[in-house]
């Protein structure tokens with residue numbers, strides 16, 4: 444459920460975000476603009492929280508899904524922890540008032556400086572993805588004089604039945620370590636004075652719609668927990684990652700409560716704490732990308748609706764062939780037509796929809812792309828020197844610009860012209 448719906452507006456029905464008309468946002472803030480709904484984010488967090496009621500748990504929001512400070516601050520206030528994959532995300536969490544002791548640090552390639560910063564602020568756990576990374580963490584922990592809390596990200600070799608680019612728990616994936624290797628890493632960690640074994644984790648993929656792969660992954664993880672217990676290595680928490688899917692079109696993802704039950708059944712009797720790292724589920728349907736139609740171009744074989752947002756603003760359709768709903772902000776009642784909705788970027792891959800049936804739209808009208816809250820703005824670039832979109836948060840009838848539209852000057856801030864007269868030595 445989300446709070447984007449058609450309501451009576453100035454000129455008939457209009458798409459609203461909570462109590463604010465999207466047309467009014469376009470007027471005030473321009474386009475393209477990401478619009479988030481606070482009530483929707485909070486609702487999704489609560490749904491997740493209730494779904495896990497059967498077992499002691501921590502919800503660590505995956506920052507990479509949407510990392511605006513306003514979103515992080517909101518979730519921190521609700522009591523969320525955070526799953527990060529870089530020091531940049533760590534600093535965002537801290538800037539937004541998140542607690543370091545609720546931060547999980549995932550990712551296949553952590554640099555020494557990132558490890559050091561995370562140790563100094565006192566994060567909850569490093570999710571370790573390789574034997575060499577364990578060595579780096581141990582070395583940095585020794586130098587800094589702090590014991591590093593660790594969990595090994597295992598690869599349970601389970602097919603999550605999702606898009607290949609977001610399947611992460613197969614043997615062929617770059618993520619995690621195989622079970623056997625994980626056991627050796629735990630032995631090594633348990634023997635080190637600079638490391639502290641606290642958990643075990645996995646994350647088998649994203650946009651998962653069934654309970655079975657997640658339950659199967661947990662069963663495999665628990666086999667290792669048992670094997671470790673036999674060796675006297677105790678695990679405190681099991682982190683099952685994120686991955687719960689949402690409805691973009693006609694998917695019917697398993698309800699979070701069903702996933703929560705499957706986890707609780709397995710973990711409850713063992714007295715293990717459950718950690719989850721949802722991203723998409725919390726913010727995916729809590730955001731739309733608002734755009735304006737620049738013009739309609741009728742080609743020989745197709746009609747193209749050219750909009751002022753593009754693949755640099757939301758790369759999901761281009762990168763994953765993702766389907767996201769597009770709809771007029773002010774429904775016109777005109778006849779339906781079949782069109783491609785494309786951006787102005789110089790790439791044939793710059794499209795939002797192909798052969799999409801939409802009511803006829805005209806230049807100057809507004810469109811909203813739904814389900815744009817997750818992996819939308821965070822994957823935006825400035826390709827074609829297009830400043831990144833504004834981000835706004837709606838809360839009832841209140842509208843806050845939570846990130847200004849990037850300025851043109853910001854695009855080349857930090858760049859230099861070559862100084863042809865200066866023949867002096869280089870600064871490096």
Ligand SMILES: *Cc1c(COP(=O)(O)O)cnc(C)c1O
Nearest residue numbers: 505549649685686720721722723
């Ligand atoms: C991306 C990611 C998540 C979040 O995935 P969603 O599908 O958005 O829930 C959680 N944990 C890890 C380690 C990730 O890489």
